[in-house]
Amino acid sequence: MIIDGKGIAKTIEGELKEQVAELKNKGVEPGLTVVLVGEDPASHTYVRSKEKACKRIGIKSRKILYDADISEAALLAKIEELNGDDSVHGILVQLPLPEHINSEAVIHAIDASKDVDGFHPVNLGKMFLNEPSFWSCTPHGVIELLDRSGIEIEGKHAVVVGASNIVGKPMATMLLNREATITVCHIKTKDLAFHTRQADILVVAVGKSNLITADMVKDGVVVIDVGTNRLANGKLVGDVDYENVAKKAAAITPVPGGVGPMTIIMLMKNTIESAAKHARSK
Ligand code: NAD
DSSP states (O other): OBOOHHHHHHHHHHHHHHHHHHHHHTTOOOEEEEEEESOOHHHHHHHHHHHHHHHHHTOEEEEEEEOTTOOHHHHHHHHHHHHTOTTOOEEEEOSOOOTTSOHHHHHHHSOGGGOTTSOSHHHHHHHHTTOSOOOOHHHHHHHHHHHHTTOOOTTOEEEEEOOOTTTHHHHHHHHHHTTOEEEEEOTTOSOHHHHHTTOSEEEEOSOOTTOBOGGGSOTTOEEEEOOOEEOTTSOEEOSBOHHHHHHHOSEEOOSSSSHHHHHHHHHHHHHHHHHHHHHHHO
């Protein structure tokens, strides 16, 4: 089975549109503000996709653009202002930031109740404790993909390759919260194939094309390929040798059209949840 991330994201989009209509009936218009620093073309592309999704769903999106030489203090002052603005339900600072700005300080400055990216330590801590919070969008999207494809998580051996703060680590925690048995692999892992071959569910989030080949998986594995790599010929591929691994897999996500659309839709979901919370607290 090919796990159709694009199609699943479309279904969720329909659900979110209904939620937005209900909120608008109550006089609340969900609002997402994206702060973008510098000229990184990939960041601009990501932000454009997020703006388009907002438009389709009915979320008011605002983009604040800064030159790459903006000071950290000025950026922090803007975040403080957005934290206090009641019409802003979600604040997203597009990463990476220029080197002279401390990304951690910026993420920590965002009010956790508006951190729709789910990167703030309060949200990560709550997720660790399996308490309601904003979950990081990419791993949350993976959980939705599995659930909506009817793939059981409980009791399965899930192997996560990649251990970053934004994908691998929260992914492993979310799968653990769903009572999978977890192995987390990273750059220092010895004999990666030994671990990946044990996987019932294999999630790969590294950023290296062809890292996972067919000899590294068992028959019937479920493969979620988070990686995105641009080849010299312009083609976008994941971290998995899709063609050959797909022959052994019970289910697999394509790149593009797998995890990518889910990341954006989870951002929309978090923004709408934030607006709904805001409406309830009024
Ligand atoms: P990162 O660079 O922060 O982390 C990469 C991780 O991979 C690290 O933990 C590192 O130890 C591990 N790693 C590196 N080489 C390895 C190897 N040879 N074997 C095993 N582990 C290895 O990256 P990230 O931000 O977590 O992103 C990972 C990938 O996922 C990238 O390709 C990124 O573009 C993609 N991504 C996609 C989406 C999406 O929506 N589709 C969202 C976020 C990230």
